[in-house]
């Protein structure tokens with residue numbers, strides 16, 4: 001039996017992670033959130049105003065105390081960390097929280113993990129070698145990088161970047177038909193497994209302006225993207241493209257697909273953040289575990305001020321619950 005409790009890693013304690021987790025706990029009844037506990041430095045939570053915190057020593061204790069206090073599994077003391085001033089102590093704490101949370105999810109100790117925002121820059125300073133949490137979690141789960149798919153989703157749009165955290169100058173050379181096919185297959189499976197969408201409609205963006213304008217504005221569409229789509233269609237995927245990226249995100253166009261595959265990070269993240277900065281969720285598809293995250297970052301510039309909006313964190317908890325519901329339904 002999968003336990004009904006979720007783990008939330010704090011993210012960087014100098015960012016807004018602890019604050020939005022605390023605010024989500026305060027909003028637990030209004031949003032009917034399943035029990036969860038935070039993993040991180042207890043003092044990052046104990047210092048928050050109006051929040052009752054209870055230290056726990058294992059996930060089983062979380063459910064019993066969730067009604068009266070935010071349960072926190074302590075990893076490391078980082079009481080010296082100052083909000084808005086990230087340092088390596090905070091990065092170590094963020095990494096330990098992530099490692100512990102993923103370990104609990106992998107061993108069925110929790111129903112899923114929601115990860116708080118980390119600073120990639122700070123993590124690299126403490127030996128983190130992955131481009132982001134997505135790839136780290138994939139490795140811990142034994143899933144190949146290309147099969148662990150970043151998806152960002154809000155009420156009116158889901159997007160998947162095919163290439164992710166790489167310099168824009170490297171996008172054309174890193175874009176291969178194999179990568180596109182791997183992302184599309186995982187996205188299709190993920191739509192069903194986590195959201196109950198059978199045969200989801202997938203739209204694929206071109207790379208170049210006007211999807212290459214028949215080769216006049218670039219050849220990647222004809223050489224790489226269209227052949228990959230044709231193969232996927234033969235496999236039975238409900239997939240169209242390459243579409244002009246500039247015309248596929250307006251309201252009427254979004255009605256035609258369940259998920260958009262985009263060729264690079266900002267092609268995917270600009271529309272989703274323009275539409276759903278407050279309530280967007282980042283979910284990793286293709287994992288044996290459930291992992292979601294708010295779509296925003298550490299927001300060091302407002303940390304410690306009490307003004308962080310918890311909506312995206314609440315949406316991330318709810319999406320993990322939705323995924324759990326569907327996976328339990330299908331026995332996965």
Ligand SMILES: NC(=O)C1=CN([C@@H]2O[C@H](COP(=O)(O)OP(=O)(O)OC[C@H]3O[C@@H](n4cnc5c(N)ncnc54)[C@H](O)[C@@H]3O)[C@@H](O)[C@H]2O)C=CC1
Pocket residue numbers: 016020116117118119120121133282293294295296297298299300301302307308309310311312
């Ligand atoms: N899932 C993750 O762990 C993510 C981590 N990051 C990391 O976050 C760091 C900062 O990245 P930025 O590009 O500055 O993006 P950001 O999302 O942290 O901040 C962008 C702007 O939005 C505001 N903002 C963000 N979340 C907010 C919230 N919940 N309530 C109110 N205002 C909010 C910030 O104050 C800032 O003005 C980077 O080191 C990056 O690596 C970025 C995106 C996702």
Ligand SMILES: NCC(=O)COP(=O)(O)O
Pocket residue numbers: 131132133134135269282293
């Ligand atoms: N821009 C999205 C992002 O940075 C999320 O990265 P990850 O840490 O979830 O891999």
